[in-house]
Amino acid sequence: MAQSSSASSRTASFILRILAFAFSLISLIVLATNTVIAIDSDYDEAKVHFQDFYAYRYMLATIVIGTAYSLLQLVASICTAVSGREGMLVLIAFFGDKFMSYVLATGAAAGFGVTVDLKRITDAEGLEMSKFYEKAYASASLLLLAFICTAVLSIISAFTLPRRSL
Numbered sequence: 832m833a834q835s836s837s838a839s840s841r842t843a844s845f846i847l848r849i850l851a852f853a854f855s856l857i858s859l860i861v862l863a864t865n866t867v868i869a870i871d872s873d874y875d876e877a878k879v880h881f882q883d884f885y886a887y888r889y890m891l892a893t894i895v896i897g898t899a900y901s902l903l904q905l906v907a908s909i910c911t912a913v914s915g916r917e918g919m920l921v922l923i924a925f926f927g928d929k930f931m932s933y934v935l936a937t938g939a940a941a942g943f944g945v946t947v948d949l950k951r952i953t954d955a956e957g958l959e960m961s962k963f964y965e966k967a968y969a970s971a972s973l974l975l976l977a978f979i980c981t982a983v984l985s986i987i988s989a990f991t992l993p994r995r996s997l
Contacts, residue, residue, distance in 0.1 A: 840991050844984055845908050851980035852901035855935070858973035859894045862887065862942075865970065867963040869953070879963060886945035887967070890974065893938025897977055900931050925992050928985035935978035942971030 865881040881887040904927065907920050946967040953960050 837991070840987055841908075841912070844987055845905075845912075847980045847984050847987075848901060848905045848908055851977045851984070852898065852905055854973045854977035854980065855894055855898040855901055858970045858977065859891070859898055861966055861973065862891055862894065862970040865963060865966040867960055869958045869960050869963075879960065881967070884945055884949070886941040890938045890942040890945075890971070893934050893941075894970075894974060897931055897935045897938070897974070897981070900927060901977070901981075904928075921988075921992060924984075925988045928981055928988050932978055932981040932985050935974060935981055939971050939975040939978055942967060942974060946971065 862881055865887075867879050869877050869879050881891070904924060907924070911917050911920055946964055949960075950964050
């Protein structure tokens, strides 16, 4: 029974790591391509990029860090499955998943927060930037899904840690 429980937790962890990587990578692509030409009531045009706002830059940094961490943990999971030895990877996964879940959560929160504030300001000034907001919300939502996957991984690693000998 303990053997199948361990195998199922490894399978669930592997699937969640794939999902976290996919969500963060897609979030990165959506945010990096978020550019719009804003037109005001006087028909003046201005090109708006995501990097024009500090909160989106922070969000991008958290996405890049989260994507890299997910990829490294995915490779480590494959190496562990092939070799059968875990060693210090158990502790790295335990603490890393906890840390990364907080990083991803703050990035998603920053993305949602700045989008709400910008929408309120630009709607009051009559700027049409709905496509920009839709992409920003999509990127923040995908980052939130990556956070959820990493948070669940953090819980799984917390439950599997005491059973393993270091």
